[in-house]
Amino acid sequence: MNGTRIRALLARSPLCHELPGPAFEAMLRATEPRTVAARQNLFHQGDAAHELIILGTGYLKVWQIDGSGDPTTIHVLGPGDPVGAVAVFRQVPYPATATALLDCVALCWPAGWMLNLMERHPAVRANALSLVGSRTEELVNRLREMATEPVGQRTARALLRLADQTGHAVAGGVEIGCPLSRQDLAEIVGTDLYSVSRILRSWAASGLVAAGRLRVVLLNRAAMQRIADGDD
Amino acid sequence: MNGTRIRALLARSPLCHELPGPAFEAMLRATEPRTVAARQNLFHQGDAAHELIILGTGYLKVWQIDGSGDPTTIHVLGPGDPVGAVAVFRQVPYPATATALLDCVALCWPAGWMLNLMERHPAVRANALSLVGSRTEELVNRLREMATEPVGQRTARALLRLADQTGHAVAGGVEIGCPLSRQDLAEIVGTDLYSVSRILRSWAASGLVAAGRLRVVLLNRAAMQRIADGDD
DNA sequence: CGCAAGATTGAAGGACATCAAAGGGCGTGG
């Protein structure tokens, strides 16, 4: 990842919005890029939040494991997304584990450096607040869906979100941009891999999606949206 | 609610932590207390967030309704808790409805006044950030529980949270401090009132709780904690 | 006393998780 691309990425990052020029340049100079191979962890649930991370390239999932060993995926994040920023700003340990779905480049800043920047530039804190706010809003939606909607509907929502976030156009539809197994999808939706497999299969049969190994292509967005909205 | 009590309440409020004395006094002077009768709404999903609210007395629930009319309770809030603060700071409409469970006194400040205070005092924004952060952490936990745990376990967790938050000691146990019907509990747990009724009844039979009309008393906290932890 | 709101209980059915087994792709190493 070269300097020009990093600059462009950072300029679009929610944390740098309305950041004064000199502060932005300082961030650019201070970044410590780090590569993480697919399936490796960027950090682990319980680790001290030493550094602020903005994902440069690749995709990762942020997930938690509960008392009985059941994993749940909280977020899937892509280029430009801050990772674990809340923990850094609150100065608490990471509440979840971040695992690379693909080889990733992570832009890192030491936590102390970033807190210092925040003290000197209110815009950073304002951006952090608005970032956390929008994440919270999404979590509330997920919670409501989990509480009230059946598995099929939640799966449709997950695919639509992933398509918006990571999708790229292919012949006839939009392909989810990161490799997700049925198990991965199950951990996002809150079910098991068997249910996901059956649902995808039935949608494939009716031409809604094309499903392959670690791969899903959305073929009919409108119909998927209707399912997500509960208009079975 | 008299001035002394308001002062004490505000001093303990997470939003006022480390707020300079003069700013604190200004907040005290600027507050516009408002009473809200039980079952009335403080604000409604979609309303413009034109005031910041800190609950003075009483309890309220913050809830959303989904496309098919199914309600979900996001939070139960009590004295000292900010209500809808995220929407005010982000300057977006309230994403949920706040309904009083009891007669309430709400301390209100015009949104503009509060945003101005925030511009002048970084501590306010810092407090807002840490508040949203902790709410987010709780939401993530709720999401994980909703995704992986059975109804009984989630109900146990809800009762424990409510006891910690609103409970007061009574003969033999801790009584939940706000009146919640089986339907209310169901909307918190993510199930229906019939399941809640059956669960509470079976727990009452084994001496874990005492359940009455709009009333639950936790009689055996340790056993309830074991259920919440999945050690059936 | 009677009504209304809340709570309980039973019966029935369905959606979904679980268990078990077998069927593909893909990379790797022989």
Added chain:
DNA sequence: CCACGCCCTTTGATGTCCTTCAATCTTGCG
């Protein structure tokens, strides 16, 4: 280059937890 093995995926059978529907009971209050 082929074959082996691993991981991902599919599919069937089975069971159960939970929702749904319907009816009755309880409690507090006007």
